[in-house]
Amino acid sequence: MPASAQCEAKNDAFKSGEHVMYDLFFNWKFIWTKAGLASLTTNETIYQAKPAYRINLLAIGSKKADFFFKMRDTVTCIIGNRLEPYYFKKAAEEGKRYTIDEARFSYSNGLCHVKQSRTKDGKIERSEYSDSRCIYDMLSILAQARSFDPTDYKVGQRIQFPMTTGRKVEEQTLIFRGRKSFTAENDTTYRCLVFSLVEYKKGKEKEVITFYITDDKNHLPVRLDLYLNFGSAKAFLSSVRGNRHPLTSIVTK
Template identity: 50%
Template sequence: MKIRKLILAIALIVMGVCSAQAQCKFKNTAFKSGEFLTYNLYFNWKFVWVKVGNASMSTVESRYHGKSAYRSSLITRTSESADKFFSMRDTLLCYNTTELEPLYFRKGARESDRYTVDEAFYSYPNGKVHVKQHRQKKDGTHVWKTHTPEACTFDMISIFLRARSFNPEGWKKGNRISFPITDGVKIINAVLEYKGKTTIKADNGHKYRCLQLSYIERENHKEKEIVRFFVTDDENHVPVRLDMFLKFGSAKAFLVGAKGVKGKMTSQVK
């Protein structure tokens, strides 16, 4: 048992999941301001994958409360033809310090006639983590909660920005990293699991050698995979494909274009 705990502690340190006593900082090696990624969005309709819209992910250097920060967003939009059956208008936004500390997160989700908003406001008084969370429910009512977790806490976008700078050298399939993550007005346990390497063909016609990272949420002793990222096996770790496991079914996003990427995408294969 002591050996298992020691291995877990080492893994958490190596992978950058910090304790609340330390500053929740991490060196960005994967992206630069001005990166803009575009995707085609597909939905599984009666066992057939149908193109239903598009998605985009961007990161720029901005300001948050007067200080330099990264502003990153993920936007998904179904087309007018797909809206007749099911409309999806999701916008995920986050601000992180230039050292990848989470500052703010917002998710606005419109799925058919259902619209909800989740927010998380992060601060670090005296080296402690403080998270204020807000949820606007589909009926328009508002709920606020405050948490002071013992470990650095993330949201879906900020943990992915950090994961892009992980060094996968020496990783083995099945490696898992646990961390707290915001969910509405709760903080739950989540996991990033390394699924190994594979080759993915993007919608730009190119193939890429990719790392697979599975984002899993754990609640009430149950696990649920939310998103699986396929990122380029190079220093950029650009998402080439995203598999999204939604309440109403499954969706996929395939890379169409990548502008403002930090380095050469050496993972491209013939």
């Protein structure tokens, strides 16, 4: 089986023109404060003469938050119409550090190949990796997760996959945490499916991101909990337009 086929999935969750806005909150010394905005946009594009989707995630900390921790992150991924990864880039200004991670994906001889690089302080570190499984990045795995059919999922079920980080490819695990209701910043309550992205270091499980997606056909991310080196952050949905399906997960009062 071609490796590209192993990456492919049917997209019935989102369409071109989807635009989602989030409010960012950071935690310092047990105090939560609003600290910026984030947007997630999806648009049709052409990549190497093939129809594709471009997904952009932009996170900008406020000037008030800059006093504690400056954050300007721009993350882009390009995926095929069947959700196979083509390209990934993350330009991150976090604190005093500025890095650019890039990854380019190709498929041949039953393998998924990724050429990746990290640019930091003017120095470029390059590497290549191949796997018979599909290799993802942080945005393409989110697009894939939105295509999952959770009907038969059991709490604690694990989904394992390799993911590029710019420097190397690491084994990652998604854990299905179950179903919960969440009230967003727009004062709307959604029934959600909850997943956690975890990593393992020295045999210990460390949660990286927990994300809530609507329990309807959109599987729209409405909340992200991020566990960062300097503390923790949350992104709460504030508005959405261009969703593909009606948001039937909304809990009516």
